[in-house]
Amino acid sequence: MEAVGQLSGGIAHDFNNLLTVIIGNAELLNEALRAWPDLQKLATTVRSAGERGAELTRRLLAFSRRQTLIPKEIDCNQLVDSMWQIVRRTIREDIDIKKDLDAGLWRVYADQPQLESALLNLSINSQDAMPGGGSINITTSNMMLDEQYRDQNPEVPPGRYVMISLTDTGEGMSAEVLQHVFEPFYTTKDVGKGTGLGLSMVYGFVKQSNGHLTIYSEPGLGTTVRIYLPAMTSSESPQEDSPNAQAREDYARSTGAENILVVEDDMFVRTYAITCLETLGYRVIAAVDGREALALLAGGIEIDGLFTDVVMPGGINGWELIDRARRLRPGLPVLLCSGYAIETLGAHGRLPDDVVFLNKPYTKADLAGYLRRALDRRIMKQY
Numbered sequence: 099m100e101a102v103g104q105l106s107g108g109i110a111h112d113f114n115n116l117l118t119v120i121i122g123n124a125e126l127l128n129e130a131l132r133a134w135p136d137l138q139k140l141a142t143t144v145r146s147a148g149e150r151g152a153e154l155t156r157r158l159l160a161f162s163r164r165q166t167l168i169p170k171e172i173d174c175n176q177l178v179d180s181m182w183q184i185v186r187r188t189i190r191e192d193i194d195i196k197k198d199l200d201a202g203l204w205r206v207y208a209d210q211p212q213l214e215s216a217l218l219n220l221s222i223n224s225q226d227a228m229p230g231g232g233s234i235n236i237t238t239s240n241m242m243l244d245e246q247y248r249d250q251n252p253e254v255p256p257g258r259y260v261m262i263s264l265t266d267t268g269e270g271m272s273a274e275v276l277q278h279v280f281e282p283f284y285t286t287k288d289v290g291k292g293t294g295l296g297l298s299m300v301y302g303f304v305k306q307s308n309g310h311l312t313i314y315s316e317p318g319l320g321t322t323v324r325i326y327l328p329a330m331t332s333s334e335s336p337q338e339d340s341p342n343a344q345a346r347e348d349y350a351r352s353t354g355a356e357n358i359l360v361v362e363d364d365m366f367v368r369t370y371a372i373t374c375l376e377t378l379g380y381r382v383i384a385a386v387d388g389r390e391a392l393a394l395l396a397g398g399i400e401i402d403g404l405f406t407d408v409v410m411p412g413g414i415n416g417w418e419l420i421d422r423a424r425r426l427r428p429g430l431p432v433l434l435c436s437g438y439a440i441e442t443l444g445a446h447g448r449l450p451d452d453v454v455f456l457n458k459p460y461t462k463a464d465l466a467g468y469l470r471r472a473l474d475r476r477i478m479k480q481y
C-alpha cells in the first residue's frame with residue numbers, strides 16, 4: 099500500500115500541473131467567448147471535465163496523505179448534525195438515517211471539509227450496499243484508547259479520541275473484500291459506478307489527521323466504519339479561522355496593481371499564471387526557477403510580492419527561495435503553490451503563519467483571492 103501511495107501521489111502531482119493549465123485556460127477562453135455562447139459552451143465542457151479530473155487527483159492525494167489539510171477546532175456533533183441534512187438529501191428515501199450523538203463530546207482538530215466528505219462517502223457506500231433499502235446509523239462518542247487497545251493495534255497511540263461511527267444494515271463484505279478495501283481503485287462495483295477511491299481517501303485523510311479507522315463487517319448483516327480522531331487538549335489553541343464565505347467571495351473578485359515575481363518551472367503553468375495576474379491588473383516579472391528569481395532580486399528589481407511553486411528543479415525549492423528572498427527583502431509577502439504539500443510543509447503539515455498556500459489546480463479566482471490575502475497580510479502586520 100505504501101508503494102501505491104507513493105506512485106499515486108507522484109501521478110497526482112504531475113496531473114495537477116496539467117489540470118491547472120486545462121482548467122485555467124478553459125476559464126480564460128470562457129471569459130473571452132462571452133459574445134459566442136455556442137463556443138463558450140465548449141469551453142465550459144472542457145473546464146468541468148478538468149474539474150472532474152481534479153477531484154480524482156484530490157482523492158489520490160488524500161490516499162497518499164499528501165493533501166494540504168487545514169485543520170481547525172471541530173465539534174463533531176455539530177458537524178454530523180449539519181451533514182445529516184446533506185446526507186438525507188443525497189441518499190435514497192428507502193433508507194432510514196438515524197443519529198445518536200454523545201452529549202459532552204470532546205472537540206477535535208481536523209480539516210472540516212475533508213471530514214464532511216468522508217462521512218458523505220461512507221453514506222454513499224452504505225447506500226450502495228442496501229439496494230433494497232435499510233438504515234444508516236451515525237453515532238459520536240468519546241473514547242479512551244488504552245494500552246490494551248494498543249496491544250491489538252500497535253500503530254495507535256493510547257489517548258483520548260472522538261469516535262464517529264457509521265453503521266448500515268447492508269450486504270456487508272467478505273473477508274477477501276475487506277482485505278483490499280483501502281487500496282485505491284479497488285472496487286466491486288460495475289464500471290462507471292465505482293472508482294474505488296472512496297475508502298482509500300477516507301483512510302488517507304484519517305491517517306494524516308493522526309487518527310485511526312476500523313471496519314467491522316459481516317456478509318449479509320451489515321458494516322460499521324469507525325473513525326477515531328485525537329481529541330483536542332485544552333492547551334491546543336486553534337489557529338486563525340479561514341475567512342468566512344463572504345470574505346472569500348470578496349477576495350475572489352479582488353484585483354491589484356502590485357509588482358509580482360512569479361516563479362514556476364512548468365512553462366504552461368507559468369504562462370497561465372502570468373495571463374491571470376496581468377488580466378487582474380498586476381505587473382508580472384517571471385522566473386523559471388529559484389536561481390533566476392534570486393538573480394533578479396539581487397539585481398534590484400522592485401517587487402511587492404512573490405508567487406512561487408514549491409517543487410522546482412535547479413536545486414532551490416520554494417521554501418529555500420522564500421528564505422533567501424526574505425533575507426534580501428525582509429517581510430516580503432509570499433504566496434506558495436503546489437500540487438501537493440506534505441513533504442514540504444514541515445513536521446506537522448502546518449504552514450508558518452506568514453505564508454499563504456494555494457493548491458494546484460487553481461482557477462483565476464482562486465489565485466486572485468489568495469494573492470490578495472498574501473499581500474494584505476503584510477499590511478495588517480504593519481499597522
Ligand SMILES: Nc1ncnc2c1ncn2[C@@H]1O[C@H](COP(=O)(O)OP(=O)(O)O)[C@@H](O)[C@H]1O
Pocket residue numbers: 223224227266268269270271275279284285286287291292293294295296297298321
Ligand atoms: N458499507 C459497505 N458495505 C459493503 N461493502 C462496502 C461498503 N463500503 C465499501 N464497500 C466495499 O468496498 C469497495 C471499495 O469502496 P470504495 O473505496 O468506497 O470504492 P467504490 O465505492 O467506488 O467501489 C466497494 O466496491 C465495496 O465492495
Ligand SMILES: [Mg+2]
Pocket residue numbers: 219222223292294295296297
Ligand atoms: Mg465508495
